[in-house]
Amino acid sequence: MKLYIKFMVSLRCKMIVKEELLKLGLKYVALDLGVVEVLQDIRPEQQAQLKSNLMKSGLELLDDKRSILIDKIKNVIIEMIHYSDELPKVNYSDYISEKLGYDYTYLSNIFSEVKGMTIQNFIILHKIEKVKELLLYNELNLTEISYKLHYSSVAHLSNQFKKVTGLSPSFYKRLREKRMSNLEHL
Template identity: 50%
Template sequence: MVVKAELEKLGFKPLLVELGEVTLAKNITPEDKIRISFGLNHFGFELLEDKKTQIAEQVKTAIVNLVHYTREPLKINLSAYLSDQLKQEYAGLSGIFSEVENQTIEKYFIAQKIEKAKEMLTYGELTLSEIAYQLNYSSVAHLSAQFKKVTGITPSAYKAGSADSRKTLDEV
């Protein structure tokens, strides 16, 4: 909504604004791009013109939406999910993501799941077993091992007093 409002304020007519992509009613000039870039930067957005960077951002957005905004347990095949969401083969998405982000899609997915686990631990409404189930870990031991590998502490130690180590989604 912010992107659409800013574009309209700048005098452009966005036909479509979704998942890192904007379609405008008319072609824009290089000067228009500068104005748009400046206007979006004010709100913390950046204009991505490189196709590979756009794809990597779309992958990140799809993973964040899956992990943080889906209410159902994460019982899903990540490669099939991403291919379906972005209408591209997973192998291509994976290669581009690794090139742009210097990490694999799987590591990014795990990092997001650990951040979600931190959030759930902070709220204290679910047991570790329930959190493991929600995040599609095969066992509490698997979740605990991955949590410790990523954060350096166990989920129990985190819950006992390390709540200040959560990251914002764009820092993961």
């Protein structure tokens, strides 16, 4: 039986889910971002207890099919951008459609209807978060970051970054460095 869990987007979240399953005596086969496959059927009282326990940690057990599909879309995007060494070479729409086994137009319409933003905008927001992270670590320059995240150019990355954050990437980096420097002098 598969369980879908909203907001399960990190290793810490996976650990919380693992602990809660163990508390209830539930054995699982697979535990991935947003989804857990348990060996046995869950009794209604176990499901209610799991739902309650997960809520205390900011996680939500999903039972609505649309919510489950939205969460799957979000998890594919988060995994693709934040946890893959390299972004896919194909269009994101083809990648998401292939991963989930649904027509992209269908996925896109449901996502926009429920979330109030397009899948593309969701991808852009996560790519910009990844850019911030890479700028913070200071291991790659802007050209390398734009290449890694499949931007057509540094200018395209910079324009998108500024549109989302209101800052240029270089100003953001200087701001972070200044903040870190100020913290060191405390």
